[in-house]
Amino acid sequence: MIHLTNITRQHGNQILFDKASLQILEGSRTGLVGPNGAGKSTIFRLITGEEEPDGGDISIVKKTTIGYFSQTTGEMEGRSVLAEVMAAAGNVSELAESISEMEEAMAVPMGDDEMADLLERYGNAVEEFENRGGYDLEPRAKAILTGLGIGPEDHDRPVESFSGGWKMRIALAGILLINPDVLLLDEPTNHLDVESIVWLENWLVSEFKGALLMTCHDHEFMNRVVKRTIEVANRTLTTYGGNYDFYLKEREIRREQLMASYRRQQEMLAKEEEFIARFAARVSHAAQVQSRIKKLEKIERIELPPEQRSMKFEFAEPPRSGDDVVAIDGLAKVWPMDDGGEKPVFSGVSGMVRRGDKIAVVGVNGAGKSTFLKVMAGQTEGTSGNLTIGASVHTGYFSQHAMDILDPKKSVFDTVQDALPTAGIGVIRNLCAAFLFSGDDVDKRIDMLSGGEKSRVVLATLLARPLNLLILDEPTNHLDIQSREILLAALSAFKGTVVLVSHDRHFLRSLVTRVYEIDHGEMISYEGDYDYYLTKSGKLD
Structure with missing residues (x-):
């Protein structure tokens, strides 16, 4: 369907591809992997025509419909959520109008040749309309939105009333609705919770019949969806005939x-x-x-590819805390509303975090997981009830919005130095280098960093301090798979206590020993790992 042959592409002084080739065949399921900046997103832009290759050929079979989900949503305003998603299927709406016009034309007498030509065009249009799901467009749009976590009560809300992360879901719903021949997905799980990730995974495996090419930092999602993996590295594309583990x-x-x-x-x-x-x-x-x-x-000399740079760190031995790290008794949180009312988040939460626990806080989007972590981290106070931090507990908090705890005008070096005020320049530079900030990179201002770079800075500041309780809200967001694995290994070896929210199921399965589920404002404690929780709660994915 799509062939990239001997592609050469250069960005500034960086050569991304040198005579690289790629085929997307009908029905294929392919994952793109490789270090950040290697050119994965560039492949998508070459296919869609947003970029042109410096050399080589790109051929696409005629009438191939391509759907592309990127990390930019564009302007969204002036329509309801449902209307915004339906608008993505513009060509299907045009087909419906064309079919209607041809049906009217058939009622007018015409010559045999003219009628035969009209019938042929009509048959082709009806076939394409059916293939694109034109006859059940609105029900499908509603089902996709609901699957991605936007329920029927929100379908008529103005699209501009949603935050950036929710707009990403709306944009993704529009791409899925058009049911393209080739679906290009660039990090589709970034703004989804576990329930929506599972729904998307099942949709891609069971419902979608076209070809798929995607990047994704979710290890388990990649394993379950893709059948072929292509590594983007060292100016070329290398194909592996299996999923991510293969x-x-x-x-x-x-x-x-x-x-x-x-x-x-x-x-x-x-x-x-x-x-x-x-x-x-x-x-x-x-x-x-x-x-x-x-x-x-x-003789053609064999060249070894350079080693991929990766984070290298382990948490220092933490000071010992008391056995009871956090005691929670009847905790509740209510947020005040602009109209003077109140929005209950959770109530009646009780439990005990014990030394050495690795606890996952789970629940549907909006259940109050992040708010619960903020209360535990002292970023906000509970409305009622008690939360008591135990003896000798030193807390570190990772916000899913890294800018919440970073000064945008400070450099990487200054930010890490603030966390280690008595350390020498060499120690700070070594710590920065462990998180891939070396040379002049340490002088970059925080507001010039990408999401992944900001996450690495926050992790570096946590590592710099003697902490024995880590409260982590989506620590894997913006990290590539390799960095996630390194963080996972470090947290697994960490001798302190961890309470975290994450939508990465592989991360949760490999790390946590207990699960707190916030459900309809109350918390249920599961005294087992993540698979135990899935079994006991009946939420096996």
């Missing part, structure tokens, strides 16, 4: 094979070069020397 294993096997071939070649080259150096001055060996020189000139 890619990790196969990549390691290929790297070991490449290393073995590289070592054999280096040993051979060393012997040949030694022979040349040893006998270069001897006339009796002149022919052999020249023969070996020519042989070496023709």
Whole structure:
């Protein structure tokens, strides 16, 4: 359906692709992986025509419908949510008008050839209209919105009344509605909660029949949806015939094979070069020397790809806290409304966080998870009830909105130094380097950083302090899969206590030992890991 052949593309001084090729075949399910900045999003823009290649060819089968979900929503205003989503299927609406016009034309007498031509065009239009789901467009739009967490009570709300994250869901719903031949998804799970991620996963696996090309930082989502993985790295595209776990294993096997071939070649080259150096001055060996020189000139040298940069850190041994870290008794929170009313968030929450717990706080979007963490972290007070922090507890809080706790005008270096006021410059630079800020990068201002970079700065400031209670609200947002795995390993080894909210199921399955579910304003405690919670709550995904 879509072929990228020998593509070359350069951004400034950075060469992203050098004669790279990619095929998207009918019904294929492909995941793009690779370090940030390697060119994954550029591939999407090349396919959609937003960018042109510097060299090579891009061919797309005629009448192929492409749906592209990116991380920018554009302007959304002047329509209801449902109308906004329906508007995304503009070509389907145009088809409906065209079909209606042709049906009217059929009632007018005309020649046989003219009628045959009209019937052919009518048949093609009806077939495409059916394939695009034209006859049930509105019910499907409502079902998709509900699946993505925007219920029927909000379908008629003005789209401009929604926040940026919810607008991303509305934009995604519009892309899914058009049911394209090729679906391009750039980080579709970034603004979704677990329930919406599971719905999207099932929709892609069971409902969507077209070809899929996507990037995603959710390990489990990638494993369940994709059947082929393409690594974008080192100016080329490398295909692996399986899901993300298969890619990790196969990549390691290929790297070991490449290393073995590289070592054999280096040993051979060393012997040949030694022979040349040893006998270069001897006339009796002149022919052999020249023969070996020519042989070496023709050999294609094996090059090892550079190691991908990654975060490297582990939490320091935390000071010991008391056994009872946080005691919660009848805690409630109510937010005041602009109209003078009140919005209940949760009530009657009781429980005990014990030393060494790794607790996940779960619940549907809007249940009050983030508010609960804010109360625990001392960022806001409960309206009633009690929350008592135990003896010798030193708390660190990670907000899902990194700018909430970062000064936008300070540099990366200054921000980390504030957390380590007595440390030397070398210590601070080493800590920054562990989170991929080296050289001049440490002088970047916070307001110039990407979401992932801001997350890494906040994590660095947490690491800098002797903490034994980490309260983490979506710590994996904006981190790539590799960085998530490193954070997961560090938290698993952390000897203190962790309470977190995350929509990354792989992260939750691998880390947590207990689960607090906030449901209809109350909290239920599950004394087991994430799979135990899913089984006991009947929410197996």
